[in-house]
């Protein structure tokens with residue numbers, strides 16, 4: 281099976297800070313890859329570079345389309361990148377306000393994505409929005425409600441519905457449970473896990489939460505100061521960490 285996304289030799293500095301230092305990774309169809317590491321290690325920068333939102337100083341990111349064609353993400357032009365983000369790709373932001381349209385109703389937020397991929401039949405769009413609200417455990421009676429009046433957890437679930445309704449092949453997630461209560465986080469993680477498995481999505485997820493990574497990810501990359509210091513199958517990395525930094529990271533979670 282060929283990789284959906286291949287990144288090689290990515291490098292990016294902010295002044296003297298090496299945010300990315302020779303990072304390479306592959307993501308295969310249906311696979312969840314978590315990027316973990318302490319604050320400032322380069323996780324968000326990596327996600328932004330992988331998803332084309334930021335250009336690296338060195339290295340490249342290649343995306344394989346459904347027909348097997350390979351595209352250099354940073355050379356494809358803005359319009360093609362936007363199309364990719366509307367169709368094959370999805371992005372779940374840590375702050376749902378960055379991924380939702382706050383002045384559009386909940387149903388409108390979901391319907392808009394469907395219309396962007398060609399849906400035109402109002403009744404069908406509304407029915408699908410209704411179904412997705414149920415799927416993310418939002419009362420469909422709130423379909424005409426404004427997201428600004430939703431709780432943080434509901435907003436995040438709505439963002440997930442809006443992102444997944446078009447069944448993208450690859451979804452980038454930046455700390456999707458960050459900023460939520462611990463009890464809300466656990467439920468949301470379970471929901472993400474079920475949806476990802478159900479839809480067979482490939483996911484690149486950034487998190488500093490090792491427990492979330494263990495629950496969701498098939499593979500882990502551990503970052504420190506812009507470098508990937510360890511990578512491998514999630515259980516192997518967490519149960520038998522080889523790098524000193526990963527050992528510290530795992531020990532700090534066990535001690536917490």
Ligand SMILES: Nc1ncnc2c1ncn2[C@@H]1O[C@H](COP(=O)(O)OP(=O)(O)OP(=O)(O)O)[C@@H](O)[C@H]1O
Nearest residue numbers: 294297299317318319320321322323324325326488
């Ligand atoms: N736009 C920017 N301008 C200058 N420095 C930046 C910028 N974005 C990130 N950095 C620096 O690059 C390094 C990596 O940042 P990044 O946000 O990728 O880390 P992170 O692992 O995602 O951290 P966190 O978990 O706190 O979000 C940090 O030292 C950060 O201060």
